[in-house]
Amino acid sequence: PFTINNELLSKIRLAKELLIKDVSKTPTLNELSKELKISLKKLKTGFKEIYGISVYQYALNHKLEYAKDLLISGKNNINEISMIIGYSNSSHFIAAFKKKYHLTPFNFIKNMSR
Numbered sequence: 001p002f003t004i005n006n007e008l009l010s011k012i013r014l015a016k017e018l019l020i021k022d023v024s025k026t027p028t029l030n031e032l033s034k035e036l037k038i039s040l041k042k043l044k045t046g047f048k049e050i051y052g053i054s055v056y057q058y059a060l061n062h063k064l065e066y067a068k069d070l071l072i073s074g075k076n077n078i079n080e081i082s083m084i085i086g087y088s089n090s091s092h093f094i095a096a097f098k099k100k101y102h103l104t105p106f107n108f109i110k111n112m113s114r
Helices: 006-021 029-036 040-051 055-073 078-084 090-101 105-112
Strands: none
Touching: 006 029, 006 040, 006 055, 029 040, 029 055, 040 055, 055 078, 055 090, 055 105, 078 090, 078 105, 090 105
16 A cells, blocks of 8 residues: 655645646656655655646646636737647647637637627
C-alpha cells in the first residue's frame, strides 16, 4: 500500500501550486520531481491519491477552467486565449476545450449571449 507522510503530502501540495502558478508554462513531470526532490512514481502516485486525478489531468483541467473564465470575461479572442494558456496552436486548444465541455469555445461564447 502507498503511504503518504507529512513531508510527501507537503511536496505534493507544492507540486499542485507549481502546476497552477503559470498556465502558459506547465512544468513537466520530470521538472516537478527534480524540483521537489521526489521520484516520478511518488509524484504520480501521491498526486493521484490526494487529488483523485493524474498530474496531467489536473493541469489540463486548470488550464481549461482558466480559459473558460477568459472566454466569459470577453476580453480576449480564442486565439489569444489559446496562447495565454500555453497552446502554440489554437486548434489543439479548441479540441481540448470541446472534449472537456462538449462545446467549442466559439459555441460556448454563443450560448452565453443567449
